[in-house]
Amino acid sequence: MTATAQARGKPAGVLATLRATPPSARYLLGGVLINQAGAFVQPFLVLYLTxxxxSVGRAGTALAAYSAGAVLGLLLGGELTHRLGARMTIAAAMASSAVLVMLIPSFASTSRFTYLLIVVGVAGAFMQAYRPAAAALLSDVMPAEHRVMAFSMLRIAMNVGAAVGPLLAAALILVDWDLLFYVNGFTALTYALLAVALLPQTGRTDGPAGDTSGVLPGRAAYAVLARDGRFLLYLASMLLSAVMFAQFTTTLPLKVAAAGHPPALYSAALVTSSVLVILCELKVTTYVSTWVAAVAAAGGTTVMSLGIAGYAFVDVSAALVIVATVVFVSGMMVSGPTLWAHPAKAPAAVKGRYIGASQAVFGLGSAIGPVVGVFAWTQWGDGVWLLTLVVGLTSAATAAVGLRERPDGAAQVTAKL
Incomplete structure (x- = not known):
């Protein structure tokens, strides 16, 4: 399906989009999948350290250090994308994280705990710093009419890697727990080498070497962002949607156990989520990509909110866990690619920083969400689902305004540069 067909409101098919995907985008997505398949630090760090x-407390502190580093790393990645370009940012971040991750076993002891926190925190920063660069590069190399589909493919690559990772980890643990971090380092280094060898040097927004006409100092760039009211509303939507999503992985298992259902039911919900995203998101996105962005983001987030609120009725029937999950994930497939693609519409002089800010805010919401959810569950029980519904609907409302098309496109932002 061509861009002309899309302009007429006809969705581009999955195969048409795949054919329009340039080799550089395929290399980028392949590197993301490889890296994600070996991303063992966050899901297995607590288990490994114990x-x-x-102690569980120290292991939890180490995970918190990783999470804090990850949020800062997303902002760092946006800045480096402007200064070094996307390819070199990916290569430098992945190579640095490879070294740091492989050092974790050397510091995994009580006597070296302070050094462990430093290594884990810095590793978390570099492991996430590649993401803004990858998003910026993907938006640069993909045809504009396929940009939302491109971010859907990026999400699927990460989901496939996340599905393969635990299976690989289970095999490695049988041999030696330390192999988790050596293999993690190897996959990160592989991605770094792929970036240097196969990815184009695009995505730098400070202009070509010796040309400072496009340079926008970091402080000025973030001042532009701070004055962009609609983008701030978009960031609020990303923060709130992350808080809402966190309840799926944090509060839902508590609810399932409290309702007397076996843990396998929660596992079934996780499998259902992964299978739906991997098998259906691209096809859903072929239609959603022709919608008005604000409608797709707000509508999908509203459906997500209704789905996650359905977990309040798990006591009635175990089947409702799966039904609510299908509704929740369906909404996520509608809104997700549009929300994640939105910062790529920013002018080149601020694009990397806009992308970094959006991902950092989502990461912050992902860190806050579990704390909010567990507190609400312990204090109000099923009232957490009403709170989550309100958070989700607020996210939808801010997305509806934040993603609304400007009368003159990006001109209002450009004028501030």
Whole structure:
């Protein structure tokens, strides 16, 4: 399906989009999948450290250090994308994280705990710093009419990697727990080498070497962002949607257990979520990509909110867990690609920083969400689902305004540069 067909409101098919995907985008997505398949630090760090004799409290502190580093790393990645270009940012971030991750076993002891926190925190920063660069590069190399589909493919690559990762980890643990971090380092280094060898040097927004006409100092760039009211509303939507999503992985298992259902039911919900995203999101996006962005983002987020609110009725029937999950994930497939693609519409002089800010805000929401959810669950029980519904609907409302098309496109932002 051509861009002309899309302009007439006809969706581009999955195969047509794949044919329009340039080799550089395929290399980028392949690198993301490889890296994600070996991303073991966040899901297995607590288990690993407790296996090494550290207390649960110290293991949790180390995970918090990783999470804090990850949020800062997303902002760092946006800045580096402007200064180094997307390819070199990906290569530098992945190579640095490879070294740091492989050092974790050397510091996994009580006597070296302070050094462990530093290594884990910095590793978290570099492991996430590649994401804004990858998003900026993907938006540069993909045809504009396929940009939303491109971000859907990016999400699927990450989901496939996340599905493969635990299976690989299970095999590695049987041999040696330390292999988790050595293999993680190897996959990150592989991505770094792929970036240097196969990715184009695009995505730098400070202009070509020796040309400072497009340079926008970091402080000025963030001042532009701070004055962009609609983008701030978009960031609010990303923060709130992350808080809402966190309840799927944090509060839902508590609810399932409290309702007397076996843990396998929660596992079934996770599998249902992964299978739906991997098999259906691209096809859903072929239609959603022709919608008005504000409608797709707000409508999908509203459906997500209704789905997650359905978990309040898990006591009635175990089947409702799966039904609510289908509704929740369906909404996510509608809104997700549009929300994640939105910062790529920003002018070149601020694009990387806009992307970094959006991902950092989502990461912050992902860190806050579990704390909010567990507190609400312990204090109000099923009232957490009403709170989550309000958070989700507020996210939808801010998305509806934040993603509304400007009368003159990006001119209002450009005029501030």
């Amino acid at each position: 296996q090494q004799g550290l």
